[in-house]
Amino acid sequence: MAALLVDDRDGVRTLTLNRPEAFNSLTVELKELLLAALTDAAGSSDIRAVVLTGAGKAFCAGQDLNEHVAALRSDDPAPFRTVAEHYNPIVRALTGMPKPVIAAVNGMAAGAGASFAYACDLRVAGESTKFLMAFATIGLTADSGASWTLPRLIGYGRAMEMMLLAKPVTAPDALSLGMVTSVVPDAEVLSTAVELASRMAAGPTTGYGKIKEALLTGAGADLEAALECEGAGQTVLGATADHREAVAAFVEKRTPTFTGR
Incomplete structure (x- = not known):
């Protein structure tokens, strides 16, 4: 099963993180596929808008901790090299994409997964969506650009609260904070995001x-x-x-x- 699904239609590239059994947590393979697909979309004149979503019940749970634990146990001298090699380039690709990028956020978006959503231009969330920044609970700091994107979306104080207390933010609260563009029924998240992307793909x-x-x-x-x-x-x-x-x-x-x- 492909870890990333790529669907190009009517000028819109839909990228689906496709590890539903693991809540679309990010392995090296998935990160490399995502970065390649984003880079290709940026350079393709046929692609005029991008949608990022997740398969199954979650948008993305962040880093695959099984893979991370394996790196720690192997005494890898640089277990966090993925930040420089994958996470940072993906965020640069999302923010620097010379065309609109819309996150269709279904279910939980946590850690780097939430950070990817923040790095998109617009965010359509389902009614059951929750955003969680739980870095502090495992003794880590922010990555994937969240220290830059999140305060610009919701303000310094709210971002600090999310980071330090690891308190989930529900979809209605995310809407009131300005974290998401719209909230729709769960079954309509992807179709709403694709419709918006299609409309923008026909624009300037x-x-x-x-x-x-x-x-x-x-x-x-x-x-x-x-x-x-x-x-x-x-x-x-x-x-x-x-x-x-x-x-x-x-x-x-x-x-x-x-x-x-």
């Missing part, structure tokens, strides 16, 4: 990419750097066919047709 995807770039820059830069990034993006986008099509459609009172160029 080059513009979406520059919006992501501007917000990513602005989140960690001073005003001058943010202004410079915005200006550079507008210069590029002003010369695109999508911008010209949108202006023409506005003047002609019709719906624009975007090509991502």
Whole structure:
């Protein structure tokens, strides 16, 4: 059974973490497959939006602890090399993807799995979804970018509470905190995310990419750097066919047709 399912349809790539018997916990194999699929999606003109979800009853339970315990017991001198080799590159691929990435969060999202959801641009959660940051319970700190993404979603104080107390956040609370974009019935999570991705895939995807770039820059830069990034993006986008099509459609009172160029 493939650890990652890849489905390309109508410009949308749906990536399904496919270890349902282990709550889609992350092995080296799964992380490498996910990173490769994200990298390929970023460079493919045929893919204009991405959906990330999990098979079965969970989105992702985080690191596969059986694999981690084996590394510890083998006296591996660098049991956490996976952070630099897999987790960090995956988060960079999600945040830096020049097209929208939507997490369809079904069931539990814990540890690095939750962090992957935070790194996506939008998050559709099921009614039974819970987010859990339990690093402290096993004597570890945050990884997979959660120390950066989570406070920007819900604020420093709430993020600290989640990290230190390892208190699960339910879907309704996640919605009120701004952690997720919407909450839908569990059976509708994937279809809702795919519908949203399909709608965005038909939009000005080059513009979406520059919006992501501007917000990513602005989140960690001073005003001058943010202004410079915005200006550079507008210069590029002003010369695109999508911008010209949108202006023409506005003047002609019709719906624009975007090509991502």
